[in-house]
Amino acid sequence: xxxxxxxxxxxxxxxxxxxxRSRNGNFLHRRSYMDYHADRFVDQSxxxxxxxxxxxxxxxxxxxxxxxxxxxxxYAGLITTHALRAESTLAVFEQMGxxxxxxxxxQVIYKAVxxxxxxxxxxxxxxxxxxLGARLKRRDISSVISLRESFHFTQGRRHSVDKARxxxxxLQVGADLTAFHALLSEVLRKHDVQPTHNLSELRLxxxxxxxxxxxxxxHIGDDLLAGVLVYDFGRVVHTQYMAVSExxxxxxxxxxxxxxxxxxxxxxxxxxxxxxxxxQEGRVLNGGLIAQKEYFGARAVVHDFYEWVL
Numbered sequence: 095x096x097x098x099x100x101x102x103x104x105x106x107x108x109x110x111x112x113x114x115r116s117r118n119g120n121f122l123h124r125r126s127y128m129d130y131h132a133d134r135f136v137d138q139s140x141x142x143x144x145x146x147x148x149x150x151x152x153x154x155x156x157x158x159x160x161x162x163x164x165x166x167x168x169y170a171g172l173i174t175t176h177a178l179r180a181e182s183t184l185a186v187f188e189q190m191g192x193x194x195x196x197x198x199x200x201q202v203i204y205k206a207v208x209x210x211x212x213x214x215x216x217x218x219x220x221x222x223x224x225x226l227g228a229r230l231k232r233r234d235i236s237s238v239i240s241l242r243e244s245f246h247f248t249q250g251r252r253h254s255v256d257k258a259r260x261x262x263x264x265l266q267v268g269a270d271l272t273a274f275h276a277l278l279s280e281v282l283r284k285h286d287v288q289p290t291h292n293l294s295e296l297r298l299x300x301x302x303x304x305x306x307x308x309x310x311x312x313h314i315g316d317d318l319l320a321g322v323l324v325y326d327f328g329r330v331v332h333t334q335y336m337a338v339s340e341x342x343x344x345x346x347x348x349x350x351x352x353x354x355x356x357x358x359x360x361x362x363x364x365x366x367x368x369x370x371x372x373x374q375e376g377r378v379l380n381g382g383l384i385a386q387k388e389y390f391g392a393r394a395v396v397h398d399f400y401e402w403v404l
Contacts, residue, residue: 096149096182098189101139105148109141112148112175117216118207119173120327123153126302130295131166139164140193142178142186149177152190159200169397171206172219183218187226195404204228204400210238210365211330223400232399234370237384237392239356241363245391251349258312258350263319265354268309271296274321278337289335296323307334310355312347319347322355330365331355352390368392375399 101109106125113119121127135155142150151173153164163170172178178186194202204223207216239245247255268274275293282288291299300307305326312320319342323335338348356366371384 096142096144096178096186096189098186098193099141099143100193101137101141101151105141108148109139109151112151113173116150116173116175117214118171118212119151120211120330121303121306122167122325123151123170123173127299128153128164128166130298130302135165138194138197140190142172144177150174150186154202156197156199159198160203161194161199161201162203163205167205169205169207169211171204173207174216174218176214178218180218180221183222184225187219187222191226191402191404199404201404202402203231204402206398206400208236208395208397210367210395211327213329223402226402228400228402230398231401232375234372234376234397234399235379235384236370236395236397237368237387238395239366239390239392241356241361241366247353247391248389251353251389254346254349255353258346261345261347262314263345263347263350264313265351266311266313268311268321271300271309271323273318274309274311274323274335274337277318277321277339278335281337310351310359312342312351314341314345317341319345320351322348322351324355324360326360329363330367331360331363332367333369356390366392367395370397 110124110126113123136157138154138156138161140152140154141148142152153167153170153173154161155165157165174183206220209217271293275289275296278289308324308326310322310324311318318339320338321336322333325332325334336348342348360366368387371380371387372378373380
């Protein structure tokens, strides 16, 4: 018999242990990552247990009469172990719905974990949402390289990489986030946006996950030309942030850095993901941005958001 109850702070260790052995969770779903911005969100997460042992968790927050899984994460949904099968997942979703109804919740925005981030197939949740009448509310498009399969850089991208190599650019792992965050902020400011994480938040998260959050840089002398902040999920590597200076753009420093990460540093991983290139909840495609990723051989995976009316 599976039971659903509200998460409490005392559950943090059990929660993190569950994420570690889950089919579709990663360090984004650990409380030590989620809770860095706990002051911005009213937590409404759930524990799913069988005989007192956690078998799934549901990262979520509440605002007004709406629950989201989770407002501070790119994707979440029900993070499950092998203990949950198809029929038991249906039953758990029914219990989740009943739990939230008692709190006056009217709908759940469900941000499913894209399949490339699964360690083992885990899409029982999508079937449960279909059975419950949930509708697809939003679809973002992301770009992914399947590193174990055949993929190719375009001729233009190979030329850019060769050009950067001849310029004498030095690649290294960055120890200090300050210069990179300043460059990132400068680049994004041109588009009237800011980094999701401020500098102190990035430092905090890297201190908590030093093996998983890694900064890679391209330099000439003391000049930072380009940087890529990588989230290493084990099977999958994700470029959380990328930035290049004007001089770095002229020298194609970012192309060289990405080519090294894809072809050497992380070549033994399964997937290399660049993140989304859609805007306005997926209704607008940034064609220039996605093309840059496709030039490296990346192709599309979608990030789906469902609206589950209770």
